[in-house]
Amino acid sequence: MKDQVDPPAPGADEPLIRIAEALERLAPKPLHTNWLAWPAYVWTGAGARGVERLEAPPLGLLKGIDRQKSVVTDNVRRLAQGHSAHDMLLWGARGMGKSALLRAAVSAAQLEAHGALALVQVAPDALATLVQLFNALGKVERRFLVFIDDLGFAPGDPTGPRQLRSWLDGGVEARPANARLAITSNRRAIVAREANEQSDPLNPRDDVDDQLALADRFGLALGFHACSQDEYLEIIEGYAGEYGLEFTRAEALEWSRRRGGRSGRIAWHFVTELAGRAGKLL
Structure with missing residues:
Protein backbone atom coordinates (compact mmCIF):
# COMPACT_ATOMS: atom_id res chain seq x y z
CA MET A 1 0.00 0.00 0.00
CA LYS A 2 1.44 3.37 -1.06
CA ASP A 3 2.11 6.03 1.52
CA GLN A 4 -0.73 8.47 1.70
CA VAL A 5 0.20 12.20 1.47
CA ASP A 6 -1.72 14.34 3.85
CA PRO A 7 -3.43 17.38 2.28
CA PRO A 8 -1.98 20.80 3.21
CA ALA A 9 -3.34 22.27 6.35
CA PRO A 10 -5.98 24.99 5.89
CA GLY A 11 -4.34 28.36 5.32
CA ALA A 12 -0.90 26.88 4.57
CA ASP A 13 -0.69 28.79 1.25
CA GLU A 14 -1.57 32.16 2.76
CA PRO A 15 2.06 33.27 3.45
CA LEU A 16 3.01 32.52 -0.19
CA ILE A 17 0.00 34.46 -1.45
CA ARG A 18 0.88 37.45 0.72
CA ILE A 19 4.50 37.38 -0.52
CA ALA A 20 3.35 37.26 -4.16
CA GLU A 21 0.98 40.17 -3.62
CA ALA A 22 3.74 42.20 -1.96
CA LEU A 23 6.13 41.55 -4.86
CA GLU A 24 3.45 42.61 -7.34
CA ARG A 25 2.99 45.89 -5.49
CA LEU A 26 6.75 46.53 -5.51
CA ALA A 27 7.03 45.81 -9.23
CA PRO A 28 3.85 47.20 -10.82
CA LYS A 29 3.00 46.46 -14.42
CA PRO A 30 4.32 49.02 -16.95
CA LEU A 31 1.93 51.87 -17.65
CA HIS A 32 0.14 51.87 -20.99
CA THR A 33 0.83 55.12 -22.82
CA ASN A 34 -1.10 56.71 -25.67
CA TRP A 35 1.77 58.45 -27.47
CA LEU A 36 -0.61 60.35 -29.76
CA ALA A 37 -2.77 61.98 -27.09
CA TRP A 38 -0.68 64.63 -25.33
CA PRO A 39 1.66 67.51 -26.23
CA ALA A 40 4.20 66.42 -23.60
CA TYR A 41 5.08 63.46 -21.42
CA VAL A 42 7.21 62.67 -18.39
CA TRP A 43 9.07 59.37 -18.67
CA THR A 44 9.37 57.76 -15.24
CA GLY A 45 11.16 54.55 -16.17
CA ALA A 46 8.08 52.42 -15.62
CA GLY A 47 6.09 54.27 -18.25
CA ALA A 48 5.08 57.76 -19.31
CA ARG A 49 2.67 60.23 -17.80
CA GLY A 50 0.86 62.52 -20.22
CA VAL A 51 0.99 66.29 -19.65
CA GLU A 52 -2.16 68.06 -20.76
CA ARG A 53 -0.57 71.48 -21.30
CA LEU A 54 3.04 72.25 -22.14
CA GLU A 55 4.13 75.18 -19.99
CA ALA A 56 6.34 77.43 -22.10
CA PRO A 57 6.90 81.18 -22.51
CA PRO A 58 6.20 82.79 -25.89
CA LEU A 59 9.35 82.83 -28.01
CA GLY A 60 9.15 86.61 -28.33
CA LEU A 61 9.68 87.03 -24.57
CA LEU A 62 13.01 85.19 -24.58
CA LYS A 63 15.54 88.03 -24.84
CA GLY A 64 19.32 88.07 -24.90
CA ILE A 65 19.62 84.69 -26.65
CA ASP A 66 18.62 85.64 -30.20
CA ARG A 67 21.17 83.44 -31.99
CA GLN A 68 20.44 80.39 -29.85
CA LYS A 69 16.71 80.94 -30.26
CA SER A 70 16.97 81.07 -34.05
CA VAL A 71 19.05 77.87 -34.27
CA VAL A 72 16.97 75.85 -31.80
CA THR A 73 13.58 76.81 -33.23
CA ASP A 74 14.72 76.02 -36.77
CA ASN A 75 16.02 72.59 -35.71
CA VAL A 76 12.86 71.75 -33.74
CA ARG A 77 10.72 72.85 -36.68
CA ARG A 78 12.61 70.46 -38.97
CA LEU A 79 12.01 67.61 -36.54
CA ALA A 80 8.28 68.41 -36.35
CA GLN A 81 8.05 68.42 -40.15
CA GLY A 82 9.74 65.03 -40.44
CA HIS A 83 12.98 66.39 -41.89
CA SER A 84 16.54 65.69 -40.78
CA ALA A 85 17.27 67.32 -37.42
CA HIS A 86 20.14 67.39 -34.93
CA ASP A 87 20.51 66.21 -31.37
CA MET A 88 21.12 69.30 -29.22
CA LEU A 89 23.30 70.18 -26.27
CA LEU A 90 22.47 73.50 -24.61
CA TRP A 91 25.16 74.31 -22.08
CA GLY A 92 26.28 77.25 -20.01
CA ALA A 93 25.23 79.72 -17.35
CA ARG A 94 22.37 78.86 -15.02
CA GLY A 95 19.09 80.66 -15.49
CA MET A 96 19.72 81.82 -19.07
CA GLY A 97 16.71 80.09 -20.61
CA LYS A 98 18.07 76.78 -21.88
CA SER A 99 15.13 74.62 -20.85
CA ALA A 100 12.62 77.44 -21.39
CA LEU A 101 13.84 77.83 -24.97
CA LEU A 102 13.40 74.12 -25.68
CA ARG A 103 9.86 74.12 -24.32
CA ALA A 104 9.00 77.31 -26.20
CA ALA A 105 10.40 75.95 -29.47
CA VAL A 106 8.39 72.73 -29.13
CA SER A 107 5.23 74.68 -28.29
CA ALA A 108 5.66 76.89 -31.37
CA ALA A 109 6.35 73.87 -33.61
CA GLN A 110 3.24 72.12 -32.31
CA LEU A 111 1.10 75.06 -33.40
CA GLU A 112 2.64 75.02 -36.86
CA ALA A 113 2.63 71.23 -37.33
CA HIS A 114 -0.69 70.55 -35.56
CA GLY A 115 0.64 68.24 -32.86
CA ALA A 116 3.05 66.24 -35.03
CA LEU A 117 5.73 66.69 -32.34
CA ALA A 118 5.70 65.87 -28.62
CA LEU A 119 8.17 66.66 -25.86
CA VAL A 120 9.22 63.78 -23.58
CA GLN A 121 11.05 64.86 -20.42
CA VAL A 122 13.07 62.12 -18.77
CA ALA A 123 13.07 61.99 -14.97
CA PRO A 124 16.60 62.17 -13.49
CA ASP A 125 16.42 58.65 -12.07
CA ALA A 126 15.13 57.12 -15.32
CA LEU A 127 18.21 57.47 -17.54
CA ALA A 128 18.98 53.76 -17.34
CA THR A 129 15.61 52.98 -18.95
CA LEU A 130 16.00 55.16 -22.05
CA VAL A 131 16.38 52.08 -24.22
CA GLN A 132 12.82 51.06 -23.33
CA LEU A 133 11.62 54.57 -24.09
CA PHE A 134 13.30 54.62 -27.50
CA ASN A 135 11.86 51.20 -28.28
CA ALA A 136 8.35 52.51 -27.56
CA LEU A 137 8.77 55.76 -29.49
CA GLY A 138 10.16 54.02 -32.56
CA LYS A 139 6.82 52.26 -33.07
CA VAL A 140 4.75 55.47 -33.11
CA GLU A 141 3.86 57.59 -36.15
CA ARG A 142 4.85 60.84 -34.48
CA ARG A 143 8.04 62.82 -33.84
CA PHE A 144 9.51 63.26 -30.35
CA LEU A 145 12.07 65.50 -28.69
CA VAL A 146 13.46 63.60 -25.70
CA PHE A 147 14.50 66.20 -23.13
CA ILE A 148 17.00 65.61 -20.32
CA ASP A 149 17.35 68.69 -18.12
CA ASP A 150 20.52 69.59 -16.22
CA LEU A 151 22.37 66.40 -17.10
CA GLY A 152 25.59 65.61 -15.31
CA PHE A 153 27.59 62.47 -14.58
CA ALA A 154 29.58 61.85 -11.45
CA PRO A 155 33.37 61.71 -11.81
CA GLY A 156 34.48 58.20 -12.54
CA ASP A 157 31.08 57.08 -13.88
CA PRO A 158 31.87 55.04 -17.02
CA THR A 159 28.36 53.75 -17.72
CA GLY A 160 26.37 56.97 -18.20
CA PRO A 161 28.72 58.65 -20.73
CA ARG A 162 29.13 55.36 -22.63
CA GLN A 163 25.35 54.97 -22.94
CA LEU A 164 24.99 58.56 -24.12
CA ARG A 165 27.61 58.01 -26.83
CA SER A 166 25.71 54.94 -27.98
CA TRP A 167 22.40 56.81 -28.12
CA LEU A 168 23.96 59.58 -30.19
CA ASP A 169 26.28 57.61 -32.47
CA GLY A 170 23.91 55.00 -33.82
CA GLY A 171 24.90 52.04 -31.67
CA VAL A 172 22.61 49.09 -31.09
CA GLU A 173 20.73 51.14 -28.45
CA ALA A 174 20.53 54.39 -30.45
CA ARG A 175 17.42 56.54 -30.49
CA PRO A 176 15.04 55.87 -33.43
CA ALA A 177 14.80 58.10 -36.50
CA ASN A 178 11.65 59.86 -35.25
CA ALA A 179 13.27 60.97 -31.96
CA ARG A 180 16.05 63.38 -31.15
CA LEU A 181 17.80 64.17 -27.88
CA ALA A 182 17.92 67.63 -26.31
CA ILE A 183 20.11 67.97 -23.23
CA THR A 184 20.85 70.94 -21.00
CA SER A 185 23.94 71.09 -18.84
CA ASN A 186 25.86 73.70 -16.87
CA ARG A 187 29.10 72.59 -18.51
CA ARG A 188 29.99 71.81 -22.08
CA ALA A 189 31.97 68.70 -21.16
CA ILE A 190 28.95 67.30 -19.17
CA VAL A 191 31.23 65.00 -17.16
CA ALA A 192 32.40 66.64 -13.94
CA ARG A 193 36.05 66.39 -12.91
CA GLU A 194 37.46 65.86 -9.48
CA ALA A 195 39.14 68.93 -8.00
CA ASN A 196 42.37 66.98 -7.51
CA GLU A 197 42.27 65.27 -10.90
CA GLN A 198 45.42 65.99 -12.89
CA SER A 199 45.56 66.48 -16.62
CA ASP A 200 47.88 64.34 -18.68
CA PRO A 201 51.17 66.30 -18.67
CA LEU A 202 52.41 64.51 -21.79
CA ASN A 203 49.29 64.76 -23.93
CA PRO A 204 47.24 67.78 -22.84
CA ARG A 205 45.35 67.80 -26.12
CA ASP A 206 44.18 64.23 -25.51
CA ASP A 207 42.88 65.30 -22.11
CA VAL A 208 40.83 68.14 -23.65
CA ASP A 209 39.52 65.86 -26.39
CA ASP A 210 38.37 63.31 -23.83
CA GLN A 211 36.53 65.94 -21.80
CA LEU A 212 34.69 67.26 -24.87
CA ALA A 213 34.08 63.88 -26.52
CA LEU A 214 30.40 63.86 -25.62
CA ALA A 215 29.77 67.46 -26.69
CA ASP A 216 31.26 66.74 -30.11
CA ARG A 217 28.68 64.02 -30.72
CA PHE A 218 25.79 66.48 -30.76
CA GLY A 219 24.88 68.04 -34.09
CA LEU A 220 24.24 71.30 -32.25
CA ALA A 221 26.11 72.44 -29.12
CA LEU A 222 25.09 75.96 -28.13
CA GLY A 223 26.59 77.99 -25.30
CA PHE A 224 24.56 80.27 -23.03
CA HIS A 225 26.45 82.97 -21.14
CA ALA A 226 25.58 85.34 -18.31
CA CYS A 227 23.74 88.36 -19.65
CA SER A 228 24.97 91.92 -19.62
Whole structure:
Protein backbone atom coordinates (compact mmCIF):
# COMPACT_ATOMS: atom_id res chain seq x y z
CA MET A 1 0.00 0.00 0.00
CA LYS A 2 1.44 3.37 -1.06
CA ASP A 3 2.11 6.03 1.52
CA GLN A 4 -0.73 8.47 1.70
CA VAL A 5 0.20 12.20 1.47
CA ASP A 6 -1.72 14.34 3.85
CA PRO A 7 -3.43 17.38 2.28
CA PRO A 8 -1.98 20.80 3.21
CA ALA A 9 -3.34 22.27 6.35
CA PRO A 10 -5.98 24.99 5.89
CA GLY A 11 -4.34 28.36 5.32
CA ALA A 12 -0.90 26.88 4.57
CA ASP A 13 -0.69 28.79 1.25
CA GLU A 14 -1.57 32.16 2.76
CA PRO A 15 2.06 33.27 3.45
CA LEU A 16 3.01 32.52 -0.19
CA ILE A 17 0.00 34.46 -1.45
CA ARG A 18 0.88 37.45 0.72
CA ILE A 19 4.50 37.38 -0.52
CA ALA A 20 3.35 37.26 -4.16
CA GLU A 21 0.98 40.17 -3.62
CA ALA A 22 3.74 42.20 -1.96
CA LEU A 23 6.13 41.55 -4.86
CA GLU A 24 3.45 42.61 -7.34
CA ARG A 25 2.99 45.89 -5.49
CA LEU A 26 6.75 46.53 -5.51
CA ALA A 27 7.03 45.81 -9.23
CA PRO A 28 3.85 47.20 -10.82
CA LYS A 29 3.00 46.46 -14.42
CA PRO A 30 4.32 49.02 -16.95
CA LEU A 31 1.93 51.87 -17.65
CA HIS A 32 0.14 51.87 -20.99
CA THR A 33 0.83 55.12 -22.82
CA ASN A 34 -1.10 56.71 -25.67
CA TRP A 35 1.77 58.45 -27.47
CA LEU A 36 -0.61 60.35 -29.76
CA ALA A 37 -2.77 61.98 -27.09
CA TRP A 38 -0.68 64.63 -25.33
CA PRO A 39 1.66 67.51 -26.23
CA ALA A 40 4.20 66.42 -23.60
CA TYR A 41 5.08 63.46 -21.42
CA VAL A 42 7.21 62.67 -18.39
CA TRP A 43 9.07 59.37 -18.67
CA THR A 44 9.37 57.76 -15.24
CA GLY A 45 11.16 54.55 -16.17
CA ALA A 46 8.08 52.42 -15.62
CA GLY A 47 6.09 54.27 -18.25
CA ALA A 48 5.08 57.76 -19.31
CA ARG A 49 2.67 60.23 -17.80
CA GLY A 50 0.86 62.52 -20.22
CA VAL A 51 0.99 66.29 -19.65
CA GLU A 52 -2.16 68.06 -20.76
CA ARG A 53 -0.57 71.48 -21.30
CA LEU A 54 3.04 72.25 -22.14
CA GLU A 55 4.13 75.18 -19.99
CA ALA A 56 6.34 77.43 -22.10
CA PRO A 57 6.90 81.18 -22.51
CA PRO A 58 6.20 82.79 -25.89
CA LEU A 59 9.35 82.83 -28.01
CA GLY A 60 9.15 86.61 -28.33
CA LEU A 61 9.68 87.03 -24.57
CA LEU A 62 13.01 85.19 -24.58
CA LYS A 63 15.54 88.03 -24.84
CA GLY A 64 19.32 88.07 -24.90
CA ILE A 65 19.62 84.69 -26.65
CA ASP A 66 18.62 85.64 -30.20
CA ARG A 67 21.17 83.44 -31.99
CA GLN A 68 20.44 80.39 -29.85
CA LYS A 69 16.71 80.94 -30.26
CA SER A 70 16.97 81.07 -34.05
CA VAL A 71 19.05 77.87 -34.27
CA VAL A 72 16.97 75.85 -31.80
CA THR A 73 13.58 76.81 -33.23
CA ASP A 74 14.72 76.02 -36.77
CA ASN A 75 16.02 72.59 -35.71
CA VAL A 76 12.86 71.75 -33.74
CA ARG A 77 10.72 72.85 -36.68
CA ARG A 78 12.61 70.46 -38.97
CA LEU A 79 12.01 67.61 -36.54
CA ALA A 80 8.28 68.41 -36.35
CA GLN A 81 8.05 68.42 -40.15
CA GLY A 82 9.74 65.03 -40.44
CA HIS A 83 12.98 66.39 -41.89
CA SER A 84 16.54 65.69 -40.78
CA ALA A 85 17.27 67.32 -37.42
CA HIS A 86 20.14 67.39 -34.93
CA ASP A 87 20.51 66.21 -31.37
CA MET A 88 21.12 69.30 -29.22
CA LEU A 89 23.30 70.18 -26.27
CA LEU A 90 22.47 73.50 -24.61
CA TRP A 91 25.16 74.31 -22.08
CA GLY A 92 26.28 77.25 -20.01
CA ALA A 93 25.23 79.72 -17.35
CA ARG A 94 22.37 78.86 -15.02
CA GLY A 95 19.09 80.66 -15.49
CA MET A 96 19.72 81.82 -19.07
CA GLY A 97 16.71 80.09 -20.61
CA LYS A 98 18.07 76.78 -21.88
CA SER A 99 15.13 74.62 -20.85
CA ALA A 100 12.62 77.44 -21.39
CA LEU A 101 13.84 77.83 -24.97
CA LEU A 102 13.40 74.12 -25.68
CA ARG A 103 9.86 74.12 -24.32
CA ALA A 104 9.00 77.31 -26.20
CA ALA A 105 10.40 75.95 -29.47
CA VAL A 106 8.39 72.73 -29.13
CA SER A 107 5.23 74.68 -28.29
CA ALA A 108 5.66 76.89 -31.37
CA ALA A 109 6.35 73.87 -33.61
CA GLN A 110 3.24 72.12 -32.31
CA LEU A 111 1.10 75.06 -33.40
CA GLU A 112 2.64 75.02 -36.86
CA ALA A 113 2.63 71.23 -37.33
CA HIS A 114 -0.69 70.55 -35.56
CA GLY A 115 0.64 68.24 -32.86
CA ALA A 116 3.05 66.24 -35.03
CA LEU A 117 5.73 66.69 -32.34
CA ALA A 118 5.70 65.87 -28.62
CA LEU A 119 8.17 66.66 -25.86
CA VAL A 120 9.22 63.78 -23.58
CA GLN A 121 11.05 64.86 -20.42
CA VAL A 122 13.07 62.12 -18.77
CA ALA A 123 13.07 61.99 -14.97
CA PRO A 124 16.60 62.17 -13.49
CA ASP A 125 16.42 58.65 -12.07
CA ALA A 126 15.13 57.12 -15.32
CA LEU A 127 18.21 57.47 -17.54
CA ALA A 128 18.98 53.76 -17.34
CA THR A 129 15.61 52.98 -18.95
CA LEU A 130 16.00 55.16 -22.05
CA VAL A 131 16.38 52.08 -24.22
CA GLN A 132 12.82 51.06 -23.33
CA LEU A 133 11.62 54.57 -24.09
CA PHE A 134 13.30 54.62 -27.50
CA ASN A 135 11.86 51.20 -28.28
CA ALA A 136 8.35 52.51 -27.56
CA LEU A 137 8.77 55.76 -29.49
CA GLY A 138 10.16 54.02 -32.56
CA LYS A 139 6.82 52.26 -33.07
CA VAL A 140 4.75 55.47 -33.11
CA GLU A 141 3.86 57.59 -36.15
CA ARG A 142 4.85 60.84 -34.48
CA ARG A 143 8.04 62.82 -33.84
CA PHE A 144 9.51 63.26 -30.35
CA LEU A 145 12.07 65.50 -28.69
CA VAL A 146 13.46 63.60 -25.70
CA PHE A 147 14.50 66.20 -23.13
CA ILE A 148 17.00 65.61 -20.32
CA ASP A 149 17.35 68.69 -18.12
CA ASP A 150 20.52 69.59 -16.22
CA LEU A 151 22.37 66.40 -17.10
CA GLY A 152 25.59 65.61 -15.31
CA PHE A 153 27.59 62.47 -14.58
CA ALA A 154 29.58 61.85 -11.45
CA PRO A 155 33.37 61.71 -11.81
CA GLY A 156 34.48 58.20 -12.54
CA ASP A 157 31.08 57.08 -13.88
CA PRO A 158 31.87 55.04 -17.02
CA THR A 159 28.36 53.75 -17.72
CA GLY A 160 26.37 56.97 -18.20
CA PRO A 161 28.72 58.65 -20.73
CA ARG A 162 29.13 55.36 -22.63
CA GLN A 163 25.35 54.97 -22.94
CA LEU A 164 24.99 58.56 -24.12
CA ARG A 165 27.61 58.01 -26.83
CA SER A 166 25.71 54.94 -27.98
CA TRP A 167 22.40 56.81 -28.12
CA LEU A 168 23.96 59.58 -30.19
CA ASP A 169 26.28 57.61 -32.47
CA GLY A 170 23.91 55.00 -33.82
CA GLY A 171 24.90 52.04 -31.67
CA VAL A 172 22.61 49.09 -31.09
CA GLU A 173 20.73 51.14 -28.45
CA ALA A 174 20.53 54.39 -30.45
CA ARG A 175 17.42 56.54 -30.49
CA PRO A 176 15.04 55.87 -33.43
CA ALA A 177 14.80 58.10 -36.50
CA ASN A 178 11.65 59.86 -35.25
CA ALA A 179 13.27 60.97 -31.96
CA ARG A 180 16.05 63.38 -31.15
CA LEU A 181 17.80 64.17 -27.88
CA ALA A 182 17.92 67.63 -26.31
CA ILE A 183 20.11 67.97 -23.23
CA THR A 184 20.85 70.94 -21.00
CA SER A 185 23.94 71.09 -18.84
CA ASN A 186 25.86 73.70 -16.87
CA ARG A 187 29.10 72.59 -18.51
CA ARG A 188 29.99 71.81 -22.08
CA ALA A 189 31.97 68.70 -21.16
CA ILE A 190 28.95 67.30 -19.17
CA VAL A 191 31.23 65.00 -17.16
CA ALA A 192 32.40 66.64 -13.94
CA ARG A 193 36.05 66.39 -12.91
CA GLU A 194 37.46 65.86 -9.48
CA ALA A 195 39.14 68.93 -8.00
CA ASN A 196 42.37 66.98 -7.51
CA GLU A 197 42.27 65.27 -10.90
CA GLN A 198 45.42 65.99 -12.89
CA SER A 199 45.56 66.48 -16.62
CA ASP A 200 47.88 64.34 -18.68
CA PRO A 201 51.17 66.30 -18.67
CA LEU A 202 52.41 64.51 -21.79
CA ASN A 203 49.29 64.76 -23.93
CA PRO A 204 47.24 67.78 -22.84
CA ARG A 205 45.35 67.80 -26.12
CA ASP A 206 44.18 64.23 -25.51
CA ASP A 207 42.88 65.30 -22.11
CA VAL A 208 40.83 68.14 -23.65
CA ASP A 209 39.52 65.86 -26.39
CA ASP A 210 38.37 63.31 -23.83
CA GLN A 211 36.53 65.94 -21.80
CA LEU A 212 34.69 67.26 -24.87
CA ALA A 213 34.08 63.88 -26.52
CA LEU A 214 30.40 63.86 -25.62
CA ALA A 215 29.77 67.46 -26.69
CA ASP A 216 31.26 66.74 -30.11
CA ARG A 217 28.68 64.02 -30.72
CA PHE A 218 25.79 66.48 -30.76
CA GLY A 219 24.88 68.04 -34.09
CA LEU A 220 24.24 71.30 -32.25
CA ALA A 221 26.11 72.44 -29.12
CA LEU A 222 25.09 75.96 -28.13
CA GLY A 223 26.59 77.99 -25.30
CA PHE A 224 24.56 80.27 -23.03
CA HIS A 225 26.45 82.97 -21.14
CA ALA A 226 25.58 85.34 -18.31
CA CYS A 227 23.74 88.36 -19.65
CA SER A 228 24.97 91.92 -19.62
CA GLN A 229 23.24 94.67 -17.69
CA ASP A 230 21.49 95.91 -20.84
CA GLU A 231 20.31 92.40 -21.74
CA TYR A 232 19.04 91.87 -18.19
CA LEU A 233 16.99 95.07 -18.40
CA GLU A 234 15.75 94.14 -21.87
CA ILE A 235 14.43 90.83 -20.53
CA ILE A 236 12.54 92.63 -17.77
CA GLU A 237 11.16 95.21 -20.19
CA GLY A 238 9.82 92.45 -22.43
CA TYR A 239 7.98 90.71 -19.61
CA ALA A 240 6.76 93.98 -18.08
CA GLY A 241 5.35 95.11 -21.41
CA GLU A 242 3.61 91.77 -21.94
CA TYR A 243 1.95 91.77 -18.53
CA GLY A 244 1.34 95.50 -18.07
CA LEU A 245 3.78 96.01 -15.20
CA GLU A 246 5.70 99.11 -14.23
CA PHE A 247 9.22 99.27 -12.80
CA THR A 248 12.24 101.52 -12.53
CA ARG A 249 15.71 100.77 -13.81
CA ALA A 250 17.16 101.43 -10.35
CA GLU A 251 14.99 98.85 -8.57
CA ALA A 252 15.65 96.26 -11.27
CA LEU A 253 19.41 96.67 -10.86
CA GLU A 254 19.12 96.65 -7.08
CA TRP A 255 17.27 93.33 -7.33
CA SER A 256 20.11 91.80 -9.37
CA ARG A 257 22.72 93.10 -6.91
CA ARG A 258 20.89 91.51 -4.00
CA ARG A 259 20.69 88.22 -5.90
CA GLY A 260 24.37 88.33 -6.78
CA GLY A 261 24.09 88.20 -10.55
CA ARG A 262 22.10 88.80 -13.72
CA SER A 263 20.24 86.12 -15.66
CA GLY A 264 16.91 85.46 -17.30
CA ARG A 265 15.78 83.56 -14.21
CA ILE A 266 16.65 86.44 -11.88
CA ALA A 267 14.84 88.81 -14.24
CA TRP A 268 11.76 86.56 -14.11
CA HIS A 269 11.87 86.49 -10.32
CA PHE A 270 11.86 90.30 -10.35
CA VAL A 271 8.89 90.30 -12.73
CA THR A 272 7.08 87.92 -10.39
CA GLU A 273 7.73 90.37 -7.56
CA LEU A 274 6.31 93.22 -9.66
CA ALA A 275 3.20 91.19 -10.48
CA GLY A 276 2.69 90.33 -6.81
CA ARG A 277 2.88 93.97 -5.81
CA ALA A 278 0.37 94.85 -8.52
CA GLY A 279 -2.02 92.11 -7.42
CA LYS A 280 -1.66 90.15 -10.66
CA LEU A 281 -1.22 86.43 -11.25
CA LEU A 282 1.23 85.47 -14.00
